[in-house]
Amino acid sequence: MRKTILEVKDLHYAYGNGKPALNGVSVNIHEGERIAVMGANGSGKSTFFLNLNGVFTPDRGEIVYRDTPVNKKNLNELRKNIGIVFQDADNQIIASTVLAEVGFGPMNLKLPKAEVLERVDEALEYMNILDFKDRAPHYLSGGEKKRVSIADIIAMRSEIIIFDEPMAALDPINASMLEEVLSKLGSEGKTMLISTHDVDFAYRWAERVLVFCQGKIIADGTPLEIFLNNEILRQANLKQPTLLEFYDLLVEKRILEDEEIYPKSMREFNEIL
């Protein structure tokens, strides 16, 4: 059994207008997990993330990080170890050069300048944007900004990285580049939470899926368990991944025998055929 990093217990959070955004969320996150967070727009995913990171203080409930309950005093410890890549890079990028931008997090950790520079270089190299260093974020394209915003978090060396809809507004090339980065991070044992509406991506990438609906987690399981459960899909405004639909269709038409070995990629699908 993998070690638990984060324990979330009965989290409640309501925005200023009194409408509850989180309504009793409990979940445990373990080391090295690849988690896809799904659910309709406004189901509480982003609010959940901002609570995890300590930006929002929950109305009720508790977050336990590595066996220590989070309170006001050790809040920075939590923020240091849980990084969020925001959906809109323009809401995240604050500095006027890429160097200063990626260095913003490490500078806030009060690290010595030499180490900050080393981390920035490492993060930029990781995202393959070392030559962007002196450029201004306002002259970068959407895909390039996204890479900078990911380098931001890599430079902080946080244990858990949260991506809020990272695929939104990326072209297919940039999206597949992002997927490569995600699998690279995964192979290095980073724990990742990704909110996404892309069922195909969640199906092939994640090892665990959390489904949010009206501020609650209504399902928590492997992608197969979730995507074969029509009731959950209907409740959460989701649909089946194309590959699963295909598989079902082929079984239904008796082209394929139902051995319940569901393919995860086109290659696996090809092997079955």
Next chain:
Amino acid sequence: MHEPSGLPMILSFLRKGSETENVNNHDNGTNSIHHKIGHKHGEGFSIDFYAYNSRIRNWNSGFKVLFPILVLILCTVLDNPYVSTVIIAAMAYLTVIKGGLPVHEYLSIMSIPITFIVISVFAIAVDFSKQPVGQYNLYLGLGYMLTSQAMIKRAGFLILKVFAAVSALQMMALSTPSSEIISVLEKAHVPKIIVELMNIIYRYIFILTDLSINMKNSAESRQGYCDFKTSCYTFGNIAGNILVISLKKANAYYDAMEARCYDGDLVFLQEDKRVDRMQVALAAAFIAALFLIWGFTS
């Protein structure tokens, strides 16, 4: 956009076309229907753009800020046409030859201050009178517009002086991105609150400009500017909307900053660029030369 010759990286970046939304937006800003006054509207951006791509950008920013300011002060204090001419030539050399800015772009940027200078100096160069006095006069129906050689000479010298001052500051603006100028101010102990505000405002200028361009385009596509009255309504709505969105964005920004351990103290990483002793020596020699010229000619 004119192709700057020595900037292959930027060029390839620009050529990516559709992908580079941001750059395109700024171009649209200059050329779209609401900006027909020429390049004046985009000018602020193009200066910023050239500053980021200047070949002397890697020079120490403190040096690049102090030197032009010193030159500016000398130019005003010495008040000598020869000194002014030398300054104009030296600053053009630094910006165009050293900085790699195309001459065409340099002239186009300088043409704006020149227009202002010439118009305002005209008022100094001429006088009006009821009598036909002065060396040269021109009858205008109600009275005479008159001038003299001395006045023209004085106006000419004034143009040179102002132009030299402007080109010194343009040399700074065209080689030092605003973020670096702000960091120089920070080192000069300008109050922290002002420096932080400058940093955030600078970043926000681009975000809000993009926003307004997008809103304008979408209003345009829905006939939002079909006549004067509608245009006024649209303008008001866009202005109001920008206020609301900027407040929202400020919140989102704050969340994102907090998520990265921001604790009330805005510190940015700056790469230390060493002061080149040779440059300082040359700058000192240049200033000494200015004094010499002044000594010989006045």
